[in-house]
Amino acid sequence: MTPTISAEEFSARRQRAKAEAKARGLDALLVCSRGGGTLDRYADVFYLTNFYTHFPFIPDFADNWSGRAHTFLVLPVDGDPQLVIDVPDDGRIRLDDGTVDYTDFVVEGAIEALRRAGLGKARVGLVGGDVLSFAMAGRLAEALPDMSLLAADDVVGELRAIKSPAEIALLRRASSLGSRMIEAMMEAARPGTSHGEVVAAGLDVLVPAGGVLYNSFMASGVGGDPSRFARNNFPTWGSDKKLEEGGWIRLGISGALNGYVFDLARAKAIGPVSKRQVEFLEAAKACVDATIAAVRPGATAGDLGAAGLGKQEAMGFPVTGVFSAMGHGVGLGWDAPWLARGVSREIVPNMVLSVERTISQDGYLGDFEETILVTENGPELLTDATQRYW
DSSP states (O other), X not given: OOOOOOHHHHHHHHXXXXXXXXXXXXXXXXXXXXXXXXXSSOHHHHHHHOOOOOXXXXXXXXXXXXXXXXXXXXXXXXXXXXXXXXXXXXXXXXXXXXXXXXXXXXXXXXXXXXXXXXXXXXXXXXXXXXXXXXXXXXXXXXXXXXXXXXXXXXXXXXXXXXXXXXXXXXXXXXXXXXXXXXXXXXXXXXXXXXXXXXXXXXXXXXXXXXXXXXEEEEEEEOSSSGGGOBOOSSSTTOOOXXXXXXXXXXXXXXXXETXXXXXXXXXXXXXXXXXXXXXXXXXXXXXXXXHHHTOOTTOBHHHHHHHHHHHHHHTTOOOOSSXXXXXXXXXXXXXXXXXXXXXXXXXXXXXEEEEEEEEEETTEEEEEEEEEEEETTEEEEOOOOOOXXX
8 A cells, every 4th residue: 555644644744834933933935846747846835734736837828828837835823825726636635724726827826815815024934945937926016016025945844854654655655656666667677778778677567556756867988988878868768879898887766656756877898897997886875885884873864974085085085076975865856954064953753865976987887876854863774775785
């Protein structure tokens, strides 16, 4: 049976968000999310109402529609919530204490909801401001010139960082599916196979289970000159180079099941593994293992980041590249905290963390990532994919 989150839990989330907003001197929250078939920026409204819009983003067309692919939740601290949506409810919305407005004119609907709630001159915390287009933000300001919009992403972000038992059950299920997916991809990664064929093997596992692919970071090579890496940005599996005997491949995949995200990575040799390849494969895993081992009562996100990055430096690999953290929270997307040096956020039970590291040098690459649940007794692995292919 698929784990479910009760209507009562959604209501309790909204009450906690309202209480925090009130404590900050805010009169309401305006929560904005975007769907459109992607996994970018849907999480805040989904977390509070269980609603996702599948309609793709299209430019506004005057007198016909506005704000397609967007959703607004107006959440007064002393009033009833109002949800403005652009597609019909499929029966999953959990908003027994509020109202739902289905409309083609989402921006106008949000403005009217704010007016109905008496927020024309209020202090309103904006959650998801980066989802608003310049034009949408301008229309809100023009229609409600005396309303103050203040950044408040962390109001919901802090709630999302600590998972409920129902969320943990959903994340456990998602991580299991992701593990089976990456194992199928690693099995398919053989000499003469393309990146696209590797992804297709994973999708054969993911799609029948009801999962959605978020991304598949892929690269392969044979060592030596890094320019010989086989990789592609759009789509990530679009490289026309075939895997070669004696080479390597790395896979970093993420996706969602019932809205909750899995995130993991593996790498291996193509054919017999060389001593040089093992050095990189083991180094990436060692950094992740060191980070997970640092999970203990009183530890901070900075402690975890320092443990993993310190291990990398101790093995002689400089910390360079596009990602200087050892991971992040995971739930309905990437959650707090980020596991980076200097972050003071305490690691507490019921956080779910994805711990990751990529090590590359001289045309070789190792990649490893696990997802863990923080418990009273320490870390528990949620991902259970094969760890070593060498």
